[in-house]
Amino acid sequence: xxxxxxxxxxxxxxxxxxxxxxxxxxxxxxxxxxxxxxxxxxxxxxxxxxxxxxxxxxxxxxxxxxxxxxxxxxxxxxxxxxxxxxxxxxxxxxxxxxxxxxxxxxxxxxxxxxxxxxxxxxxxxxxxxxxxxxxxxxxxxxxxxxxxxxxxxxxxxxxxxxxxxxxxxxxxxxxxxxxxxxxxxxxxxxxxxxxxxxxxxxxxxxxxxxxxxxxxxxxxxxxxxxxxxxxxxx
Ligand SMILES: N[C@@H](CCC(=O)N[C@@H](CS)C(=O)NCC(=O)O)C(=O)O
Numbered sequence: 001x002x003x004x005x006x007x008x009x010x011x012x013x014x015x016x017x018x019x020x021x022x023x024x025x026x027x028x029x030x031x032x033x034x035x036x037x038x039x040x041x042x043x044x045x046x047x048x049x050x051x052x053x054x055x056x057x058x059x060x061x062x063x064x065x066x067x068x069x070x071x072x073x074x075x076x077x078x079x080x081x082x083x084x085x086x087x088x089x090x091x092x093x094x095x096x097x098x099x100x101x102x103x104x105x106x107x108x109x110x111x112x113x114x115x116x117x118x119x120x121x122x123x124x125x126x127x128x129x130x131x132x133x134x135x136x137x138x139x140x141x142x143x144x145x146x147x148x149x150x151x152x153x154x155x156x157x158x159x160x161x162x163x164x165x166x167x168x169x170x171x172x173x174x175x176x177x178x179x180x181x182x183x184x185x186x187x188x189x190x191x192x193x194x195x196x197x198x199x200x201x202x203x204x205x206x207x208x209x210x211x212x213x214x215x216x217x218x219x220x221x222x223x224x225x226x227x228x229x230x231x232x233x234x
Pocket of ligand 1: 008011012013014035039051052053054065066067068103
């Protein structure tokens with residue numbers, strides 16, 4: 001069977017993995033879940049105990065969660081090196097370095113913003129404090145990323161890789177929360193704009209928005225969530 005990527009909306013970090021699957025070009029299917037409702041059920045938690053997206057159901061039917069684990073699963077199957085580099089190469093090491101940086105401190109920096117957004121009943125002073133902390137951390141991580149980026153069109157050369165996939169799913173949160181001045185981070189801003197012009201990213205965003213755009217042809221269809229949950233909820 002084809003692997004199935006469970007991706008979340010709205011604004012899921014998993015959007016980047018949909019783009020990565022499109023760049024990879026191997027057959028896959030997908031399941032679209034609501035991040036506020038679908039993933040908080042007991043049945044979903046039997047697939048991912050943390051109740052989060054993304055989730056991959058591998059070609060053997062086994063659930064695999066965590067962005068980095070899913071990215072490495074894709075990397076191991078990328079024999080044509082479309083979205084990764086030769087194992088053991090310097091480029092592969094640097095790609096893993098970017099993926100880890102982006103999936104940890106860079107992603108976590110937004111936590112204060114999300115908590116403030118989701119805690120409507122909290123004291124407004126607390127919410128302001130969480131947003132201020134978020135702004136400080138997001139800008140700190142953007143400054144660090146700006147310093148890491150070289151002169152190539154994508155993070156590691158002239159084509160997007162898994163590092164760009166992890167970046168593009170999360171980087172748009174800075175705009176959503178109005179956390180940064182884009183002009184302060186010209187390399188980050190240019191990379192984000194370039195990636196959002198990419199057909200695979202446009203496809204992934206359209207899927208997230210509930211549209212059915214034509215893609216590369218690698219996506220072989222959607223699987224409703226209840227079909228994934230049926231074997232474990234029976
Ligand atoms: N460590 C996980 C984090 C995934 C994660 O935080 N996903 C968010 C959506 S972008 C989520 O599922 N949030 C729902 C929630 O935690 O309630 C990974 O890297 O895959």
